[in-house]
Amino acid sequence: MEILDGKNISQRILDSISDEVRNIRKDGKRIPRLDMILVGDDYGSIKYVGMKEKTAIEVGIEGKVHHLDNDVNTLDVINLVESLNKSEEVDGYMIQLPLPEHINTNLVLDSIAPQKDVDGLTPTNLGKLFQKDKSSIPPATPLGIMKLLEAYNIKTFGKNVVILGASNIVGTPLAAMMLEKNATVTLCNSHTVDIQNITKNADILISATGNPLLIKKHYLKDDCVVVDVGSNKHPETGKLVGDVDWQDVQGVPSYITPVPGGVGPMTIACLMLNLMNCYKNGKR
Structure with a gap:
């Protein structure tokens, strides 16, 4: 089981931006x-x-x-x-x-x-995302997830991707980005029935429900990729945990993001990436 180290990959993105800004200043x-x-x-x-x-x-x-x-x-x-x-x-x-x-x-x-919408939350940017328009600004968290998978050479083409949580900030735009990469996408919401049967077929499972420790090993198929977008307080210890029960799923996925240190740092790095693109496209 390999860790998808968002801290490391995000730092690479930030280092590249830092070099770019240094040259702009120079x-x-x-x-x-x-x-x-x-x-x-x-x-x-x-x-x-x-x-x-x-x-x-x-x-x-x-x-x-x-x-x-x-x-x-x-x-x-x-x-x-x-x-x-x-x-x-x-x-x-x-x-x-x-x-x-x-x-x-x-x-x-x-x-x-x-x-100027660095968070990619306007109806215009969300609409462009679904139209596969390259001028769209994607929300930072979905962009961070795509960049993280890319950094570990995890293919999405033809894969079954299951996304838990259909918000306009994560789930819905991420579905559009996965479709653009020719994945087969199932987007689940709070009314979806038999979620375990759906997640068991996922090659890549992305959970953004905000329910601490929801995902156990019986939700997963062997060697799947798990991306945990959750950031919650543990009901007993008060510590920061994700949607995935880290201890319970040990040994099942091939790759998994930790909480903290997975998706969170990627989100902030990709916000800066979006800002740099706005800067370049502004032509001022």
């Missing part, structure tokens, strides 16, 4: 800039934005966080989004989800300029 050109919108005081959201800001600084990208109070309204957020859309200094930006309940998330996401 040539006297404008440095790429990533803005982040954070609304409220959710602990997880503050932590994730902090990690993204830290990574941006480490690779030499300019990072700016717009931290809005919890009591702002939808229009306040949209006004900020529109100012970033117009700014010549901003190459790309992201809105940390989830937004507070009183804010209309769909309206906010609809107002993002698709060419």
Whole structure:
């Protein structure tokens, strides 16, 4: 059972970006800039934005966080989004989800300029992804998963790929990206029946349910590839665990991602990769 080391592969991506930014700086050109919108005081959201800001600084990208109070309204957020859309200094930006309940998330996401949408969450970018349009910006987590499989030379062509979780952030765009690579894709949601029978046929299983330790060995076929997108607290110990019961599945998959150190670092690295592509395509 080989570990899919997202920490190692993500660092390679970040090192490459760092070299690129160094050359941009040496040539006297404008440095790429990533803005982040954070609304409220959710602990997880503050932590994730902090990690993204830290990574941006480490690779030499300019990072700016717009931290809005919890009591702002939808229009306040949209006004900020529109100012970033117009700014010549901003190459790309992201809105940390989830937004507070009183804010209309769909309206906010609809107002993002698709060419600056580093998270790939606008309807335009998601639509382009399904149309196999190369100009689409894919969400960072699915892109990170594809890059991780690619780094370990894991083929998706003709493989049975099962994705648990049909969110617009992970499951649905990942299904589009797997289809583009000619995989046979089954996308499961919370109403899917007989999930174990479906997962048992998976050559590649990607779990993004948010249910800690859901996946046991009887969900898996021998020598499958397991990608764990989950990031949950262990119900008893409080430690960070994924959707997959690491101890229980030992010896069954051929490859597996750890939690932490698997998909998480790849997501942040691919956010920076998307930003660099926005910078190059912006032609400013």
